[in-house]
Amino acid sequence: xxxxxxxxxxxxxxxxxxxxxxxxxxxxxxxxxxxxxxxxxxxxxxxxxxxxxxxxxxxxxxxxxxxxxxxxxxxxxxxxxxxxxxxxxxxxxxxxxxxxxxxxxxxxxxxx
Amino acid sequence: xxxxxxxxxxxxxxxxxxxxxxxxxxxxxxxxxxxxxxxxxxxxxxxxxxxxxxxxxxxxxxxxxxxxxxxxxxxxxxxxxxxxxxxxxxxxxxxxxxxxxxxxxxxxxxxxxxx
Numbered sequence: 001x002x003x004x005x006x007x008x009x010x011x012x013x014x015x016x017x018x019x020x021x022x023x024x025x026x027x028x029x030x031x032x033x034x035x036x037x038x039x040x041x042x043x044x045x046x047x048x049x050x051x052x053x054x055x056x057x058x059x060x061x062x063x064x065x066x067x068x069x070x071x072x073x074x075x076x077x078x079x080x081x082x083x084x085x086x087x088x089x090x091x092x093x094x095x096x097x098x099x100x101x102x103x104x105x106x107x108x109x110x111x112x
Numbered sequence: 113x114x115x116x117x118x119x120x121x122x123x124x125x126x127x128x129x130x131x132x133x134x135x136x137x138x139x140x141x142x143x144x145x146x147x148x149x150x151x152x153x154x155x156x157x158x159x160x161x162x163x164x165x166x167x168x169x170x171x172x173x174x175x176x177x178x179x180x181x182x183x184x185x186x187x188x189x190x191x192x193x194x195x196x197x198x199x200x201x202x203x204x205x206x207x208x209x210x211x212x213x214x215x216x217x218x219x220x221x222x223x224x225x226x227x
Contacts, residue, residue: 006154030213031194031213032212032213034216035214036218042193042220043203043218043219043220043221044155044203044218044220046215046216048213049213051213089154089155094157096168097212098143098160098162098167098168098209098217099143099145099157099160099167099168100145100157101153101157102147102154102155102157104153105154106152106153
């Protein structure tokens with residue numbers, strides 16, 4: 001938590017391709033890593049999260065992987081569809097574990 | 113379907129005016145956050161409350177911003193005086209200790225434009 005870096009800031013893919021977004025965090029004690037999706041003009045909404053006791057979690061076409069040693073986690077979207085176009089935010093807890101600190105977001109564009 | 117409710121949805125005001133944004137958290141959530149979203153900075157944490165008590169407001173410009181939670185159903189964020197650089201979308205979110213592994217639920221945001 002505290003410092004969350006997210007890359008890339010923009011990502012354009014063709015429909016059907018995979019998309020990967022990566023985040024790094026600074027606090028080694030962080031133990032919870034959610035991903036939020038924000039469609040244009042809407043609120044951010046949780047799409048998947050992972051806790052530090054697992055290395056990977058899948059939910060249909062989306063998956064999140066966690067590497068605690070390297071302090072980074074990634075969002076993977078397979079078989080992308082135009083409706084996946086949105087801004088995606090990663091987050092990690094602050095040092096006190098009382099709030100979520102967000103990355104600056106990745107704008108994903110899926111073209112058909 | 114429980115939701116965080118924010119008012120107003122949009123606000124256009126002149127520089128120097130006071131702006132008040134309101135948030136009704138989801139009933140039963142004990143933590144309320146205020147985030148500011150801009151293109152350059154993404155989602156910045158401004159302030160948050162636990163059981164109505166302020167926990168941290170270090171992300172907020174203290175000279176012009178203030179956040180309060182007068183009761184469990186209402187959180188407010190005030191800017192006085194407002195400046196053009198305050199133009200952004202302000203989100204309220206609530207949850208039960210989101211930093212420990214529970215979801216933060218966002219409101220629809222208040223889009224503020226200061227001219």
